[in-house]
Amino acid sequence: MTTCLGFAAHEAHAALTPIRFERRALRADDVAIDIAYCGVCHSDAHQVNNDWNNTVYPIVPGHEIVGHVTAVGSDVTRFKVGDRVAVGCQVDSCLQCAPCSEHQEQLCIHGPTTTYNGKDRQTGEITYGGYSEHIVVREQFVLRMPVNLDPRYAAPLLCAGITVWNPMRRYGVGKGSKVAVVGLGGLGHMAVKLATALGAEVTVITTSPGKADDARTLGANHVLLSNDSAAMQAAANAFEFIIDTIPSRHNVNPYLMLLGREGVLVLVGAIEPLEPIHGGLLIRNNRTLAGSLVGGIQAIQELLDFCAEHQVLPSCEMIDIKDINTAFERLQRNDVKYRFVIDMTTLRDVALL
Amino acid sequence: MTTCLGFAAHEAHAALTPIRFERRALRADDVAIDIAYCGVCHSDAHQVNNDWNNTVYPIVPGHEIVGHVTAVGSDVTRFKVGDRVAVGCQVDSCLQCAPCSEHQEQLCIHGPTTTYNGKDRQTGEITYGGYSEHIVVREQFVLRMPVNLDPRYAAPLLCAGITVWNPMRRYGVGKGSKVAVVGLGGLGHMAVKLATALGAEVTVITTSPGKADDARTLGANHVLLSNDSAAMQAAANAFEFIIDTIPSRHNVNPYLMLLGREGVLVLVGAIEPLEPIHGGLLIRNNRTLAGSLVGGIQAIQELLDFCAEHQVLPSCEMIDIKDINTAFERLQRNDVKYRFVIDMTTLRDVALL
Numbered sequence: 001m002t003t004c005l006g007f008a009a010h011e012a013h014a015a016l017t018p019i020r021f022e023r024r025a026l027r028a029d030d031v032a033i034d035i036a037y038c039g040v041c042h043s044d045a046h047q048v049n050n051d052w053n054n055t056v057y058p059i060v061p062g063h064e065i066v067g068h069v070t071a072v073g074s075d076v077t078r079f080k081v082g083d084r085v086a087v088g089c090q091v092d093s094c095l096q097c098a099p100c101s102e103h104q105e106q107l108c109i110h111g112p113t114t115t116y117n118g119k120d121r122q123t124g125e126i127t128y129g130g131y132s133e134h135i136v137v138r139e140q141f142v143l144r145m146p147v148n149l150d151p152r153y154a155a156p157l158l159c160a161g162i163t164v165w166n167p168m169r170r171y172g173v174g175k176g177s178k179v180a181v182v183g184l185g186g187l188g189h190m191a192v193k194l195a196t197a198l199g200a201e202v203t204v205i206t207t208s209p210g211k212a213d214d215a216r217t218l219g220a221n222h223v224l225l226s227n228d229s230a231a232m233q234a235a236a237n238a239f240e241f242i243i244d245t246i247p248s249r250h251n252v253n254p255y256l257m258l259l260g261r262e263g264v265l266v267l268v269g270a271i272e273p274l275e276p277i278h279g280g281l282l283i284r285n286n287r288t289l290a291g292s293l294v295g296g297i298q299a300i301q302e303l304l305d306f307c308a309e310h311q312v313l314p315s316c317e318m319i320d321i322k323d324i325n326t327a328f329e330r331l332q333r334n335d336v337k338y339r340f341v342i343d344m345t346t347l348r349d350v351a352l353l
Numbered sequence: 354m355t356t357c358l359g360f361a362a363h364e365a366h367a368a369l370t371p372i373r374f375e376r377r378a379l380r381a382d383d384v385a386i387d388i389a390y391c392g393v394c395h396s397d398a399h400q401v402n403n404d405w406n407n408t409v410y411p412i413v414p415g416h417e418i419v420g421h422v423t424a425v426g427s428d429v430t431r432f433k434v435g436d437r438v439a440v441g442c443q444v445d446s447c448l449q450c451a452p453c454s455e456h457q458e459q460l461c462i463h464g465p466t467t468t469y470n471g472k473d474r475q476t477g478e479i480t481y482g483g484y485s486e487h488i489v490v491r492e493q494f495v496l497r498m499p500v501n502l503d504p505r506y507a508a509p510l511l512c513a514g515i516t517v518w519n520p521m522r523r524y525g526v527g528k529g530s531k532v533a534v535v536g537l538g539g540l541g542h543m544a545v546k547l548a549t550a551l552g553a554e555v556t557v558i559t560t561s562p563g564k565a566d567d568a569r570t571l572g573a574n575h576v577l578l579s580n581d582s583a584a585m586q587a588a589a590n591a592f593e594f595i596i597d598t599i600p601s602r603h604n605v606n607p608y609l610m611l612l613g614r615e616g617v618l619v620l621v622g623a624i625e626p627l628e629p630i631h632g633g634l635l636i637r638n639n640r641t642l643a644g645s646l647v648g649g650i651q652a653i654q655e656l657l658d659f660c661a662e663h664q665v666l667p668s669c670e671m672i673d674i675k676d677i678n679t680a681f682e683r684l685q686r687n688d689v690k691y692r693f694v695i696d697m698t699t700l701r702d703v704a705l706l
Contacts, residue, residue, distance in 0.1 A: 099614050107614050107638060109590070170639075237462070249632075261452050261460050271633035280624035282644025285460060286523075289642045291635025 001025055002032075005347055006132030007321055008058035012050040015325045018350050019058055021128060023136050024120070031079050031142045032071040033087065038130035039064025039155035039316075040340035042186065042247055045328050047117055055117055062130025063089040063115040064158040064341075066151045076139045084145035086304065088158035089294050091115050091127060091137045103298040105141070131321065133347055143301055146308030156186060156314035156339040157303055159294060164191040164243055165303045166295030167266040168198065171241050175199035178238060180224070182255055183245035184211050187268060189315055189338035191243045192218040194303075197310045203239070205255065214337070218315070226254060237285065239263055244270070251275035256287055264288040314339050320346040354378055355385075358700055359485030360674055361411035365403040368678045371703050372411055374481060376489050377473070384432050384495045385424040386440065391483035392417025392508035392669075393693035395539065395600055398681050400470055409470055415483025416442040416468040417511040417694075419504045429492045437498035439657065441511035442647050444468050444480060444490045456651040458494070484674065486700055496653055499661030509539060509667035509692040510656055512647065517544040517596055518656045519648030520619040521551065524594050528552030531591060533577070535608055536598035537564050540621060542668055542691035544596045545571040547656075550663045556592070558608065567690070571668070579607060590638065592616055597623070604628035609640055617641040667692050673699040 001022040008019040026032055044061035046052060065087040069079050079085060093100050093108035100108050113121055116129030128135075143158070145151060164187050173179055177200040181191040184206055195202045196219035203222040204215035212223040224235055237260045244255060247269035255265055256277070263285065267274075281287065295303070307313065315338045319327050327340045354375040361372040379385055397414035399405060418440040422432050432438060445466035446453050452460040459465055466474055469482030481488075496511070498504060517540050526532055530553040534544040537559055548555045549572035556575040557568035565576040577588055590613045597608060600622035608618055609630070616638065620627075634640065648656070660666065668691045672680050680693045 104614065104639075109614075261457065261462075267632050267635055269632075271636055273629040273631045276626035276629050277642075278626045279620050279622075279644065282620055282642065283624055283646050284644070286457075286643065286645050288644075289630075289635065290639065291632065291637070291641075292639050293636050 002134070004128075004133050005350070006060045006128060007324055008060045009048040010058045012048075012055070016048065016131070019060065021058075021060070023134060024123070024125070026071055026073050026136060028073040028075040029139050030073040030136050031069055031076055031085065031139050032134060032136050033065070033067040033085055033142070034070050034134045035065055035067040035130055035132060035344045036151055037066040037155045038062040038342045038344055039159065040324070040327055040331065040342060041159050042331060045331055048328070056126045059117055060128035060131050061116055062132070063087070064155040064160070065115070065130035065135065066145065066155045067134070070134065073139075078139060078144075079142060084147070084151060086143040086145050086154060086158055087115060087130070087135060087137050087141065088143065088162060088300050089115055091118070091141045092121050095140065103296040105296050106294045131324065131342065133344070141297060143297065143304055146305055149304060149308035150313060152318065152341070153313040153316050154304065154307070155341050156190065156316065157307055158300065160186040160339060161190045161194070161307070161314065162295040162300045162303055163187055163268050163292070164245070165194055166299050167243065167268065167290070167292040168195060168241070169299065170292070171264050171266070173198050173200050173241055176201065178240045178260075179203070180205050180239045180242040180255070180258060181220070181245070182242060183247075183269065184215060184338075185245060185247075185334060186339045187245035189218055191245065192220050193312050196220070197306070197312045232258070237261070242266070243268060246270055248272065249274060252289065253278050253281055256281040256289065259285060259287045262286045262288070264290055267291045316341040318343050320349070322346065322350060355487070357481075357486050358703070359413045359481060360677055361413045362401040363411045365401075365408070369401065369484070372413065374413070376487065377476070377478070379424055379426050379489060381426040381428040382492050383426040383489050384422055384429055384438065384492050385487060385489050386418070386420040386438055386495070387423050387487045388418055388420040388483055388485060388697045389504055390419040390508045391415040391695045391697055392512065393677070393680055393684065393695060394512050395684060398684055401681070407470070409479045412470055413481035413484050414469055415485070416440070417508040417513070418468070418483035418488065419498065419508045420487070423487065426492070431492060431497075432495060437500070437504060439496040439498050439507060439511055440468060440483070440488060440490050440494065441496065441515060441653050442468055444471070444494045445474050448493065456649040458649050459647045484677065484695065486697070494650060496650065496657055499658055502657060502661035503666060505671065505694070506666040506669050507657070507660070508694050509543065509669065510660055511653065513539040513692060514543045514547070514660070514667065515648040515653045515656055516540055516621050516645070517598070518547055519652050520596060520621065520643070520645040521548060521594070522652065523645070524617050524619070526551050526553050526594055529554065531593045532556070533558050533592045533595040533608070533611060534573070534598070535595060536600075536622065537568060537691075538598060538600075538687060539692045540598035542571055544598065545573050546665050546667075549573070550659070550665045585611070590614070595619070596621060599623055601625065602627060605642065606631050606634055609634040609642065612638060612640045615639045615641070617643055620644045669694040671696050673702070675699065675703060
């Protein structure tokens with residue numbers, strides 16, 4: 001066991017405060033990682049607030065982790081001390097079932113072990129996330145950071161990035177694909193950058209004219225205002241693929257209408273009941289509404305390598321760990337362009353307090 | 354022009370009565386067909402009642418047509434007088450757009466010409482369907498009836514059959530596929546027979562224990578009662594493909610829950626708003642909800658050939674045309690196993706009245 005400094009919430013809606021807790025001792029197939037950067041995901045706030053009724057306190061959030069290896073277990077073959085590495089939303093799974101065998105560990109039929117607020121498969125202890133000094137992770141769930149991927153900006157790829165990348169790859173987004181992105185937050189801005197890098201023709205759909213310039217700066221070719229009914233009518237049947245990142249109940253019918261023949265709208269944000277969907281909109285044009293949950297380890301590695309090669313980097317606002325509670329408040333107001341990343345070296349200042 | 358005897362409704366909710374109307378003269382690329390059998394589709398009743406607010410009266414319904422060729426235009430190459438043929442839901446389309454080029458005439462971007470209550474692309478005249486003596490159809494929209502497919506039972510393949518066949522083929526239903534069929538009417542019973550013939554393991558999902566024996570007689574391997582919550586829980590994640598033939602607003606969430614990883618639920622019946630769908634059910638397991646609209650000419654031909662080869666025949670109740678109004682009433686009560694087919698030779702008796 002190693003003592004580890006981190007930030008935790010001790011009850012629902014409580015501020016995060018420093019905590020010292022024990023990390024497990026290195027197992028033979030484990031990699032120990034010093035954390036340099038950790039992204040701040042919407043789900044971190046949901047979990048802290050127990051919005052999903054499954055939070056075990058104290059909770060140390062964080063599943064967009066970038067760092068370097070400080071020790072490896074005796075069976076580890078792919079990593080050595082000093083390697084730059086990353087960790088995403090899962091730190092373990094059964095590795096035996098069909099999804100695991102097909103590189104979809106996030107869909108493990110026995111349930112993957114989440115990076116925080118999960119249960120260690122061997123001891124049943126609750127897992128703690130990346131708002132901390134270091135972490136111990138099974139080798140199979142450690143990603144290799146490409147040398148030319150700037151570690152300061154890479155963290156959001158581990159959740160926001162893979163969440164939009166995985167369905168783009170599944171549905172073959174590529175050169176000339178007509179893609180629309182609904183919602184321009186942490187996930188949406190990554191969708192714009194990644195779809196653009198894949199060669200797609202990208203339209204951002206938003207209610208806010210003020211976001212038009214931002215969308216174009218991110219690489220979008222077009223902006224469609226969803227409250228401009230003439231423009232929406234004119235865009236009927238125009239898209240092959242729409243990624244809908246809205247993280248709450250909403251009406252997808254106006255977006256379904258924009259799908260062409262056999263077009264696909266992928267939901268990645270809304271995990272609650274939607275407004276009633278019109279069956280006729282799906283039947284006409286053989287349209288599809290699909291859901292997608294992050295991605296497997298192989299897909300994340302592919303994403304990191306792609307982002308290094310194409311120099312696609314999330315737009316990050318770097319914060320000190322002491323400002324995490326303010327960041328959570330700003331997150332609620334969507335006051336971030338587009339992802340907070342915690343510089344985890346600032347934990348040292350906290351340690352000195 | 355040729356005078357043609359048929360049955361028509363003259364206003365919403367009116368009984369169908371005999372009518373004499375003009376069929377267009379044969380064009381160079383037309384095939385003239387004497388109608389032997391015509392299936393009775395739910396949509397025939399909807400159109401007669403103007404449920405979709407687009408009915409032009411008088412309306413002669415019928416888009417599940419089986420007959421033989423009586424004349425061909427000068428440019429017709431694939432058919433000759435005497436050939437057994439069939440006609441489905443479409444009698445024309447632009448044949449130029451992307452969907453048409455890819456054998457999806459039913460999704461023609463300029464709108465296909467429906468077999469009845471459509472508009473002829475050259476004259477703008479309203480089309481009349483198969484509740485009639487004969488019909489004139491553009492060669493490209495005429496299907497060849499395989500010699501060993503019993504014409505008395507083939508008519509429902511032209512709409513009910515292709516509606517369930519097309520998504521099964523699109524999503525690769527085949528040997529060992531775990532398939533569920535929701536709703537056991539005209540479409541559902543064809544889904545059971547076709548999925549079984551494709552080698553799938555088929556479960557019928559129904560609210561009614563009384564349908565269990567019927568389902569097994571049709572070929573289903575299992576029956577799942579949707580109001581048995583323990584059985585539904587036990588079947589969570591069990592299916593790769595679910596075809597949902599319920600023709601009205603309903604709650605698909607209990608069925609989505611039954612889909613395994615990347616499983617697909619295809620809606621073919623409900624063209625209205627559904628009960629609110631739970632986004633989390635789609636995101637978990639990367640599930641898909643898709644719509645599907647009949648099928649193209651090539652797919653219908655494939656279906657006819659498949660049904661001939663595997664001797665898959667719809668379960669039909671043969672009626673005289675004079676009993677069509679009673680059949681419509683029984684259809685409203687789901688009192689048919691499983692499709693009414695009109696013996697169109699009985700029009701001769703009407704002609705003698």
